[in-house]
Amino acid sequence: MVEQDLRSTPLAAVHESLGATFTDFAGWRMPVRYDSDLAEHRAVRERAGIFDLSHMGEVHLRGPEAGAALDHALAGKMSSMGQGRAKYSLLLTEDGGVIDDVITYRLAEDHFLVIPNASNVAAAVQALTERAQGFDVEVDDASERTALIAVQGPLSEQILREALLGEDSGVAGLSAEDLTGMRNYRFATGTYRGEELLIARTGYTGEDGFELYVGTALAADLWQQLAAAGGDRLTPCGLACRDTLRLEAGMPLYGNELSRDLHPAQAGMAKVVALASKDDFVGRAGVEDADLSGRPVLVGLVAEGRRAARSGAEVRDAAGAAVGEVTSGALSPTLGHPIAMAYVAAAAAAPGTELVVDVRGKDLPVRVAEMPFYRRA
Known part of the structure; x- marks a missing residue:
């Protein structure tokens, strides 16, 4: 472009x-x-x-059934959120993949504001509009x-x-x-x-x-x-x-750690999906029916030195077998050593597991670490 x-x-x-x-x-x-x-x-x-x-993006939902519409549209329960509060949630596909991760603010009893990511504004507006059908609510895309x-x-x-x-x-x-x-x-x-x-x-x-x-x-x-x-x-x-x-804060980026092909549980976000606190919603059946036993999970990786793994780099186990792929990586300015997020096989996901990442044709020893890498005092 x-x-x-x-x-x-x-x-x-x-x-x-x-x-x-x-x-x-x-x-x-x-x-x-x-x-x-x-x-x-x-x-x-x-x-x-x-x-x-x-x-x-900024998408307003107004109307007496705005909360109910969002309960249907999103993975979290928005109708019970108090005014003046915000909540992180997911917009799921029917089969449980992630269309986007969003923040929702409750401005009034009948007024919510949803914030989708820049790359997903059109998809989020379309999904919210379609899912609001049958509810007494107006969807207003105020992004422009x-x-x-x-x-x-x-x-x-x-x-x-x-x-x-x-x-x-x-x-x-x-x-x-x-x-x-x-x-x-x-x-x-x-x-x-x-x-x-x-x-x-x-x-x-x-x-x-x-x-x-x-x-x-x-x-x-x-x-x-x-x-x-x-x-x-x-x-x-x-x-x-x-x-x-x-x-450093261990926050996922859509397109790297989240996508339509990945389920929330793979990214450590099972608790974001309100299976116990509300009834049916778009994506519920896909989440409940999914067999994730063979799917990779998101982990943190740390290394010594100054070379950092980048998105797309292959992750291997000690025997040299490929077990995953880096989604985000950098030399941490705060910590002074390389950090990364990666999807790896569940068998290689335990904290402390020693792995290897291919960094421009050279092996970089890494260790699985808990996230976030950095937490403010």
């Missing part, structure tokens, strides 16, 4: 002014880095980073008119308080307690310059942080306001460091 065919976020001019290097991600022209992947990664771990995630900015890192709350709680901030309906008292997977709503603003304590980095949803017309102003308040404490961050951050 040539660059002029790529979609741009409302923050494209901001990224260009900051000297970003761009890449094609799911058909979007996205900043992959601004300066140094390592510096951006460390900024999030030590201070705070700001990300443009406006390529993600919504921007998403993330501020992640140990100083994120402090920066948000300074940026959004002053008299001249343009923010209304949001108190200091809304931010300081907000627990993980909770959110608060208010307005920014008269338009709706949603701030959630969610993220994809393994650090404390927030995600801010605002109308596209105000995205650049909000970014600049956050950047001004953050100063040297807040670093613009691209997709490259977001990937190493989520890998």
Whole structure:
């Protein structure tokens, strides 16, 4: 795809002014880095980073049966979730594969917001629309008119308080307690310059942080306001460091660790599927009937040195037999040694198992390790 065919976020001019290097991600022209992947990664771990995630989708479900419709459509039980809360869930195929992993927010008794991944927005909207048939609910794809900015890192709350709680901030309906008292997977709503603003304590980095949803017309102003308040404490961050951050945190990436050909249990996500707490839903029969005895499972791998395994690398046992494949890998900036996620045969999945990964034709000894690789203090 040539660059002029790529979609741009409302923050494209901001990224260009900051000297970003761009890449094609799911058909979007996205900043992959601004300066140094390592510096951006460390900024999030030590201070705070700001990300443009406006390529993600935003799908509203409104109506008296919105909760019931989502219980039918998703693997988790959404109808029992309290207002002001968020939940991670899966959108499954009929046979139990994963169409997408999503975050769902309950804005009101009859109003939910579902966030699909950028590469799956069309598929998620189609599935949610089809599965809402027969329920008293309206499905509204607001992706084109919504921007998403993330501020992640140990100083994120402090920066948000300074940026959004002053008299001249343009923010209304949001108190200091809304931010300081907000627990993980909770959110608060208010307005920014008269338009709706949603701030959630969610993220994809393994650090404390927030995600801010605002109308596209105000995205650049909000970014600049956050950047001004953050100063040297807040670093613009691209997709490259977001990937190493989520890998250290053991968070799956759709297309790598999740796909239509993989069942939740293979990825260690059996508990995400609400088999015990709700009745029939799309994918239930596929999950219950699946024979996973011969299927690979997701594990973490660690190694010594500086060479890192990459996606697609073959994993072998001590006898040289192929037992799996790496899905994500990198030299961990925080830990200083190579880490990876891989699908391997169940017989090779026990923590401590010694294996070998092919890294550009050379053997790299690895050891199966529990995830996450990194957990914030």
